[in-house]
Each structure stands twice: as C-alpha cells, then as structure tokens.
Amino acid sequence: MASIDIAGITKNFGNIEVLHGIDLDIEDGEFIVLVGPSGCGKSTLLRMIAGLEEVSSGDITIAGRRVNDLAPRDRDIAMVFQSYALYPHMNVAGNMSYSLRLRRTAKDRIAQAVSGAAGKLGLEPLLDRRPKALSGGQRQRVAMGRAIVRQPKAFLFDEPLSNLDARLREQMRAEIKRLHAELGATSIYVTHDQIEAMTLADRIVAMQGGVVQQVGTPLDLYDRPANLFVAGFIGSPGMNFLPGRYDAAPGPAVILADGARIALPLDPGLAPGAEVTLGIRPEHVALGESGGMEAGVDLIEPTGLGIILHLSLQGVGLKAFTADRGVLNSGPSIRVSLPSAHLHLFDSAGNRVALR
Amino acid sequence: MRNFRLIGTVAHRLALLVYIAVALFPLYWLLKIAVTPDKLLYTEGVRLWPSHITWSHFRFVIENSDFPIFFRNSVIVSGSTAVVVTALSSLSGYALSRFSFRFKFWLVGLMLVTQMFPLVMLVAPIFKLLSPLGLTNSLTGLVIVYTAFNLPFATFLMQSFFDGIPKDLEEAAMIDGASQFTAFREIILPLTLPGIAATLGFVFTAAWSELLFALMLISGNDAATFPVGLLGFVSKFAVDFGQMMAAGVLALIPACIFFLLIQRYLVQGLTAGAVKG
Numbered sequence: 175m176a177s178i179d180i181a182g183i184t185k186n187f188g189n190i191e192v193l194h195g196i197d198l199d200i201e202d203g204e205f206i207v208l209v210g211p212s213g214c215g216k217s218t219l220l221r222m223i224a225g226l227e228e229v230s231s232g233d234i235t236i237a238g239r240r241v242n243d244l245a246p247r248d249r250d251i252a253m254v255f256q257s258y259a260l261y262p263h264m265n266v267a268g269n270m271s272y273s274l275r276l277r278r279t280a281k282d283r284i285a286q287a288v289s290g291a292a293g294k295l296g297l298e299p300l301l302d303r304r305p306k307a308l309s310g311g312q313r314q315r316v317a318m319g320r321a322i323v324r325q326p327k328a329f330l331f332d333e334p335l336s337n338l339d340a341r342l343r344e345q346m347r348a349e350i351k352r353l354h355a356e357l358g359a360t361s362i363y364v365t366h367d368q369i370e371a372m373t374l375a376d377r378i379v380a381m382q383g384g385v386v387q388q389v390g391t392p393l394d395l396y397d398r399p400a401n402l403f404v405a406g407f408i409g410s411p412g413m414n415f416l417p418g419r420y421d422a423a424p425g426p427a428v429i430l431a432d433g434a435r436i437a438l439p440l441d442p443g444l445a446p447g448a449e450v451t452l453g454i455r456p457e458h459v460a461l462g463e464s465g466g467m468e469a470g471v472d473l474i475e476p477t478g479l480g481i482i483l484h485l486s487l488q489g490v491g492l493k494a495f496t497a498d499r500g501v502l503n504s505g506p507s508i509r510v511s512l513p514s515a516h517l518h519l520f521d522s523a524g525n526r527v528a529l530r
Numbered sequence: 531m532r533n534f535r536l537i538g539t540v541a542h543r544l545a546l547l548v549y550i551a552v553a554l555f556p557l558y559w560l561l562k563i564a565v566t567p568d569k570l571l572y573t574e575g576v577r578l579w580p581s582h583i584t585w586s587h588f589r590f591v592i593e594n595s596d597f598p599i600f601f602r603n604s605v606i607v608s609g610s611t612a613v614v615v616t617a618l619s620s621l622s623g624y625a626l627s628r629f630s631f632r633f634k635f636w637l638v639g640l641m642l643v644t645q646m647f648p649l650v651m652l653v654a655p656i657f658k659l660l661s662p663l664g665l666t667n668s669l670t671g672l673v674i675v676y677t678a679f680n681l682p683f684a685t686f687l688m689q690s691f692f693d694g695i696p697k698d699l700e701e702a703a704m705i706d707g708a709s710q711f712t713a714f715r716e717i718i719l720p721l722t723l724p725g726i727a728a729t730l731g732f733v734f735t736a737a738w739s740e741l742l743f744a745l746m747l748i749s750g751n752d753a754a755t756f757p758v759g760l761l762g763f764v765s766k767f768a769v770d771f772g773q774m775m776a777a778g779v780l781a782l783i784p785a786c787i788f789f790l791l792i793q794r795y796l797v798q799g800l801t802a803g804a805v806k807g
Contacts, residue, residue: 226701247707259698263720273706320706 176237176327176360177202178223183232185218185384192218193384195232200362205354207363209371210381210407216364217332219381223362224253224330237327247276252321253330256337258313260305260320266292267301270319291323294353311342318350322357331363335370347373368408372396380404402524405453411482411493413518414459416452420444428452428519432488434467439514442527450527453518456482459494459510461501466511471504485510557782564588564775571771587776596751597777600759605784607669607755608737611676615684615733616726618677623688624714628697641682649679653746666747672755675747676737684729691725692718727795734788738781756781 178200185193193215200206208216221227223234225246234241241249252273260269267288274284292298295315305313314334321329331350335343351374354361365371371378372392380387380395380403388400392408399405405413418428418436426438428450436452444450460466461483469492473484481501483494487510494510501508519527563571565583574580591597625631626638656675657666665671695718703713719726741757748754756777763774 224701224705226704245709246701246704247709251705253702253705255698255702257696257698259696259702261699261703261717272703276707276712320702324706 178237178328178360178362179233179235180219180223181233181235183219183222183234184230185215185222185227186230191230191384193222193230196384196386198379198386198389200360203358203360205361205363205374205376206379207365207371207375207377208379208381209365209368210387212366214381215384216366216381220253220330220332220362220364223328224251225249250327251330252324252326252328253332254317254321254334256333258305258317258337260313260316262305265302265304266297266308266316266319269305269316270297270323273320273324287323288319291319294322294356295319295349310338311346314338314342314346318353322353326359328360328362331361331365333365334363336365336367343370350374368410372408378408380407382407398526398530399453399518400526402451402453402520405518405520405526409455411456411495413453413455414492415520416454416487416490416492418450418452420446420448420450422446430488431490434488436512436517437514438517438519439529442519442529444521444527449522451520451524452512453520454512454516456493456495458513458516459485459492460513461494461496461498462504462509463511464509466509468507469510470507474502476502483508560775560778560782563771564779566772568772587772588780591773591776591780595759595762595773595777596754597756597759597780599751600754600756601780601784603669603753604738604756604781607672607676608734610669610673611680611737612730612734614673614677615680616688616729619681619684619688619729620719620722620726622681622685623690624692624718626685626689627692628700641685644682649742653742656743657746660747667749667753669753671747672744672753675743676733676740680733680736684733687729687732688722688725691722691728695721723795727792731789731792735785738785 178198180196180198180200183193183196184191196215196219198206208219210216218227222229223236225241225244225248229242236249236251261272264272270288270291271284274287279287288301289298292301295318297312297315297319300308300312300316305316308316314337317334334350335346338346347370350363354374363370363374375392377389378392378395379389382403388395388404390398395404395408399408399413402415406415416428416430416436418430420442421427421429421435422441422444423446426441428436428438430436430452457480467487469485469487471483472486472491475482475484476499480495480497481499483496483501485492485494485508492510517529519529521527562579564587565585566580567582567584567586570580570582626634660666660671660675663671665674699717699721700710700713703717704710708716739757740755744755744758745761748758751759760774760777760781763770763777
C-alpha cells in the first residue's frame with residue numbers, strides 16, 4: 175500500500191500537449207476516480223502512472239520513490255484493463271499466478287494466494303478454464319483476481335466495467351467497492367461513467383481537455399461543482415442551465431432572457447448587469463406549486479423510480495425530476511418554480527459563484 | 531425460399547468439388563505415371579489408370595540412383611532455412627509491429643524493393659559473392675541465399691500476425707512483472723503459433739522446390755537438392771518419365787509430413803477469449 179504523488183505532469187504526443195500540468199496527491203488506501211469525457215486525458219494519466227506511457231515533464235512518486243524512469247514491472251502496481259487482457263493460452267489459475275511465477279514465488283505460496291483470491295471473487299470452480307470458456311463477467315473477475323493475488327502497492331483500473339451489460343456492471347461495481355473496503359489498497363479508477371465515479375470514489379478527479387477541473391468528494395462535486403463542466407458532467411439527468419443577467423436591486427436576483435426574475439439567497443458580490451448562468455438540478459425544480467412560472471410540457475419519461483419531465487420555460491429547455499406520479503396527468507403545461515436554496519450560479523467564465 | 535437455399539448449397543459443394551479435382555489432378559497424374567510400366571506408357575493411349583501397375587520405378591530410384599542423397603540435402607536445406615527464417619522473422623516482424631524507430635518507413639520500403647527483382651538477375655552477383663567464401667557447392671551457401679530471399683516476405687507475414695495480437699496483453703504482462711522480451715517470449719509468441727506454422731510452411735515449400743539457385747550454385751551430386759536431381763532424368767535423347775514421376779512422388783512425402791506436423795497450428799483462433807469478444 176502506498177501514497178501516490180503527481181506533480182506538474184504534462185504529456186505530449188508529437189507537438190500536441192494532451193495533459194497540461196496535472197497535480198494530484200493520493201493518500202494511502204484512498205479510492206480515487208478519474209472521470210471525464212473521452213479524450214480528456216484520464217486514461218493517458220493512468221497509463222503514465224503504470225509506466226506504459228512516458229512522462230513528458232513533471233514527477234510521479236509512488237510510496238516516496240520517484241518512478242518516472244522505472245519500467246512498469248519495477249513499480250509494483252497492478253492494473254485491470256478495459257479489455258481484461260487475459261492470457262488466452264493460460265487457464266484462470268495460470269493467469270492469476272503469472273505475476274507470482276515471474277517473481278519466482280514458492281509454489282505453495284502461489285497456490286495459497288491464488289486460492290485466496292479465487293475465494294474472494296468466487297472463481298474456485300473456474301480455475302482450470304481457459305479465458306475463452308468464460309463469460310464477460312467471469313473474465314472481468316479473473317482480471318481483478320490477477321491484480322489482487324500480488325498485493326501490489328496500488329491498483330489501477332482502466333474503465334474495467336465498460337464492456338459489461340448494465341446489470342452486471344452494477345453488480346461488479348458493488349463488488350469492487352466491497353473489495354476495496356476489504357483490502358484497503360490505494361486505487362485509481364478511470365471511467366467516463368459519472369455514476370461509477372459517484373458510487374466508488376473517496377475523491378473524484380473531474381478532468382476535461384487535459385486539465386483537472388475539480389477534485390473532491392462525490393457529494394462535494396455534486397453539491398458545489400467548481401464550474402459549468404463539472405456541474406453538467408456529474409449527475410443524471412444533468413443540471414439545467416439558464417443564461418441570464420445579475421441584478422442587485424431590489425434584492426440579489428438573476429433576470430432570465432424572458433425577463434423572469436429569480437431571487438438569489440444571498441448577495442454574490444457581482445457587478446449588476448454581469449452575464450451569469452443559473453444552474454438547478456432537475457430533482458430540485460419544484461412542480462405544480464401555485465405561483466412560479468408557466469412551463470410547457472414537451473416530453474414525459476417515466477423511469478419507474480420517478481419521472482423525468484422535459485419542459486420549456488419561455489423557449490429555454492428545462493428538465494425536472496419528480497417521484498410524484500401526479501404529474502403524469504398534468505396536461506400541456508405546468509407551474510414550475512426554482513427554489514433559491516438549490517440554485518447554483520456561474521460567472522461569465524463558467525466558474526462557480528458561492529451562494530451558500 | 532427453401533429451394534433457393536438448397537440450390538445454393540449444391541452449387542457451393544459442386545464448386546468446391548471442381549476446385550479440388552482441378553487442384554489434385556496433376557498429383558494424381560504424377561502417381562499414375564509413376565506406377566505405369568514403361569512399355570504401357572505410350573501404347574495404351576490416354577487412360578485414367580494403366581491396365582497393370584508396377585513399383586519398379588520406385589525401387590530403381592531408391593536403390594540405384596542418388597536420390598536418397600538429394601532428399602537428405604533437400605531436407606537439410608529446406609528445414610534449416612525454414613527454422614532460421616522463422617526465428618529471424620518473428621523477431622523482425624515483432625519489431626516492425628510494436629516499435630517505432632527512425633528510418634522504419636525506409637527500412638520497410640527497402641525490404642519491399644528486394645522482392646521486386648527477378649531472381650535471374652542476381653545469380654551472377656551472388657555467385658561472385660559466395661565463391662571466394664567457399665560457399666558455392668555447399669548446403670550452407672544455399673541456406674544463406676534462401677534465408678536472404680525469404681526473410682522480407684516472412685517478416686511481413688509475421689508482422690501481420692503480431693499486428694493481430696492486442697497490445698494490452700504485453701502491457702498486462704509487463705505490469706505483471708515481465709520485461710518486454712519475456713512478454714514477447716511467454717505471452718506473444720505462443721499466441722503467434724499459427725503465424726509461425728504458416729511461415730515455416732511457406733518457407734519450407736519455397737526452399738523445397740527452389741531450382742534456379744540450387745542449379746547455379748551447386749555442381750555435382752554431393753550437394754545437389756531434389757529439384758536439381760529431377761533434371762537428371764532428362765537426358766539428351768529421352769526423358770525417363772516413370773522414374774522421374776516416382777522421384778516426384780517420393781519428394782512429396784517429406785512436404786506432406788511437414789504439413790501434417792504443423793497443420794494443427796495453422797488453424798486460427800487461438801487468441802479467442804483474450805480480450806472482450
């Protein structure tokens with residue numbers, strides 16, 4: 175187990191810089207999730223930690239030792255690949271024990287480690303099978319098993335669940351979380367799925383365009399997104415954004431494009447007339463209350479758990495989420511209001527302005 | 531609709547049958563003439579099978595000619611060439627598939643250019659090169675020449691097999707604690723067995739049937755290979771077809787054995803299950 179420090183990491187492919195100075199301190203035993211849209215550099219960063227990509231500048235330190243110039247095999251980390259990358263000519267036991275055999279571990283210790291890991295993952299009946307005789311979920315487990323037999327300093331996961339179907343993904347997600355609680359190993363997990371990020375992470379690192387946008391606990395990112403990107407990326411259905419202008423008098427408020435006045439809970443200290451974006455999560459949009467504004471109902475999506483309404487508020491799209499099935503009979507329009515306690519405000523550069 | 535499919539199946543099988551018949555007919559004719567007594571060869575006209583057969587041609591070729599020596603020479607030359615070329619091309623093919631290095635583009639281009647020369651053009655220069663080294667009239671010389679000529683194509687062949695193996699597998703091995711060479715040896719090579727078998731087979735057959743250089747570089751029977759020996763049946767006034775065909779049938783045997791040995795690796799699909807599929 176070990177801490178991992180990343181300081182000023184950049185990565186160039188030819189003349190193109192894809193990572194622009196990443197700083198990140200990962201504590202011993204922490205579960206970190208790198209999340210972002212494809213092409214944001216999260217996988218590249220992970221591969222640099224693994225030693226599969228060279229570092230263009232900056233330092234990577236694992237357990238106090240600078241590893242920039244160390245080969246992957248000398249870094250003592252394990253990695254689970256998106257493709258699983260199981261060795262097709264070895265059976266499950268062979269796949270899991272390969273790293274130990276390379277280290278010339280004693281046979282009885284190998285057998286012990288393999289059966290221990292197989293027990294944790296429910297792989298005992300499959301130890302003699304070749305990878306091609308396994309289902310997707312089983313292959314995924316073997317890939318995890320291969321990582322845990324070694325007891326490495328850290329685990330790296332590169333989108334390990336994205337090849338599984340939705341139900342299996344949910345199941346494996348819980349399993350990974352359980353394993354982490356059990357092993358307490360430092361883990362770095364790359365995904366583009368914000369649900370995985372929210373459910374697994376001790377801390378989430380949200381990335382876009384090769385830059386870290388925000389680092390924080392899942393609820394931190396959910397409740398206090400640092401900018402429009404994080405606000406839009408975390409949460410599903412995504413946060414609503416309403417462009418408008420700040421107005422200070424008579425009280426702090428945002429004037430929307432159609433002239434509607436939305437009161438803010440406190441004075442954010444902006445210049446009157448400044449362009450701002452108002453944000454509100456779909457589950458916080460209040461529906462059917464007297465007062466408020468009239469919104470057209472474009473589309474109703476029942477999910478079973480609740481209902482997603484696609485509304486149009488004076489020409490601006492607005493999504494609302496509610497558990498109240500009464501809205502199914504709401505007709506062509508509905509009254510909505512935006513409670514000030516749940517509003518988010520972003521300045522013209524897209525950065526968060528504190529309202530709480 | 532069902533009739534349609536039936537007709538399709540029948541047509542498909544018929545086409546295969548025709549193909550097999552055309553491909554195997556020369557072999558059949560080879561065998562037929564090898565067992566036809568000399569006096570029946572011209573007297574019976576064109577028949578699918580002679581009225582009676584003889585094994586005397588085979589006995590003569592084995593007991594009274596230099597063919598056992600030719601066979602031995604051919605096996606040595608073809609076998610060594612196949613092994614040397616496959617070993618070298620698996621290394622060079624891997625390098626071309628996985629590494630990026632300076633002048634790679636030009637190197638590949640150069641290798642391609644070597645494949646464009648008619649071999650006849652190279653006979654004289656090669657002879658001139660080998661002669662002072664004492665490599666003419668020697669099996670080693672032949673192995674070297676065949677290796678040089680087969681290496682570029684074998685490299686491209688192996689490269690295409692390596693290209694088909696996901697890079698993730700080596701990376702996983704390297705993270706598991708293997709050096710790149712260990713990953714190559716223990717993970718990638720076993721998965722390339724079909725490619726290795728294909729390369730072995732290709733090079734072996736090419737060397738087995740090569741005539742031009744064998745004829746030009748070898749004089750005398752001690753180091754002659756089987757294709758050169760076959761020409762011995764063509765004399766100034768007559769061709770001894772029976773013995774020639776018998777020798778030809780015998781020459782097929784090692785090639786057949788060789789392919790029997792490697793055929794199970796020629797079947798593709800060993801990488802199934804490596805990555806998501």
